Amino acid sequence: MTISADELREEVRRHYAESARAVIAGTSGCGCGGGSCCEAEDAGTFGEALYDAEQRDELPDAAALASLGCGNPTAVADLHEGETVLDLGSGGGIDVILSAKRVGPAGLVYGLDMTDDMLALARRNAEEAGVKNAIFLKGMIEQVPLPAATVDVVISNCVINLSTDKAAVLTEIGRVLKPGGRVGVSDVVAEDRLPHQERAERGSYVGCIAGALSKSEYEAGLEAAGFEDVTVSFTHEVADGMHGAIVKAVKAHEPGKEGLPLVAERT
Ligand SMILES: C[S@@+](CC[C@H](N)C(=O)[O-])C[C@H]1O[C@@H](n2cnc3c(N)ncnc32)[C@H](O)[C@@H]1O
Numbered sequence: 001m002t003i004s005a006d007e008l009r010e011e012v013r014r015h016y017a018e019s020a021r022a023v024i025a026g027t028s029g030c031g032c033g034g035g036s037c038c039e040a041e042d043a044g045t046f047g048e049a050l051y052d053a054e055q056r057d058e059l060p061d062a063a064a065l066a067s068l069g070c071g072n073p074t075a076v077a078d079l080h081e082g083e084t085v086l087d088l089g090s091g092g093g094i095d096v097i098l099s100a101k102r103v104g105p106a107g108l109v110y111g112l113d114m115t116d117d118m119l120a121l122a123r124r125n126a127e128e129a130g131v132k133n134a135i136f137l138k139g140m141i142e143q144v145p146l147p148a149a150t151v152d153v154v155i156s157n158c159v160i161n162l163s164t165d166k167a168a169v170l171t172e173i174g175r176v177l178k179p180g181g182r183v184g185v186s187d188v189v190a191e192d193r194l195p196h197q198e199r200a201e202r203g204s205y206v207g208c209i210a211g212a213l214s215k216s217e218y219e220a221g222l223e224a225a226g227f228e229d230v231t232v233s234f235t236h237e238v239a240d241g242m243h244g245a246i247v248k249a250v251k252a253h254e255p256g257k258e259g260l261p262l263v264a265e266r267t
Helices: 005-024 053-057 061-065 094-103 116-128 166-176 196-201 215-224
Strands: 084-088 108-113 134-138 151-157 177-190 227-239 242-251
Touching: 005 061, 005 116, 061 094, 061 116, 084 094, 084 166, 094 108, 094 116, 094 134, 094 151, 108 116, 116 134, 151 166, 166 177, 166 215, 177 215, 177 227, 215 227, 215 242
Parallel strands: 084 108, 084 151, 108 134, 151 177
Antiparallel strands: 177 242, 227 242
């Protein structure tokens, strides 16, 4: 039986809504991971174990407990004071809270998520962390509810693999970023040798495995969406031939708009 993209998205939403409710109830949420929920998180390949002790100290317990990612995008995104950051699939808000502290009161961080229970958990965690420069938006990462060229840095932690339309996500990242804006994403990525069928045999879609792009698919997708300096670097194996990875890229400047006048000024 084949499952439609809409049904798959609803399955993802249900899974993460359940996870958020579990955290709110005081138990650990199930997120990305192999066939059996939370197994991989226990092994330290997903979740809060990927953050250092100093970062975990900056977070309310519920935000750390709600961490369902496969990396630590705030460690690679090189955020600066005053920047505007967008976190795609912000979940319980862990990377939004850490980013908000990095960009300071002159900066702003948007967390975007499609799941109401996750948004409620994230807002509660951000409030508990005393974060004032974060806004959580409800919406789809395939259709970002922000105007074009308004964001300096897009981060995301183990979400793009869950999208049923990854080309749309990469196009949207390119649309909302300012020219020269950066991408610093953690995601599950497959080795190029694994066809889709073999990726699906290694874990579930909602567990962030079956829907993963391969390294060269990711690179080609970002280049097609207008990015430069694209790198996809494996950090740790999460299943045979499947890795937590850091994905970095820069949005190309439009020709003629790099700060140089197109026409020589008259003297
Ligand atoms: C694996 S969790 C990661 C959460 C968070 N980034 C973290 O590191 O803890 C995936 C999150 O992405 C959200 N999500 C999945 N697909 C989405 C989509 N297409 N649009 C918006 N949010 C999505 C889910 O609701 C969930 O909160």
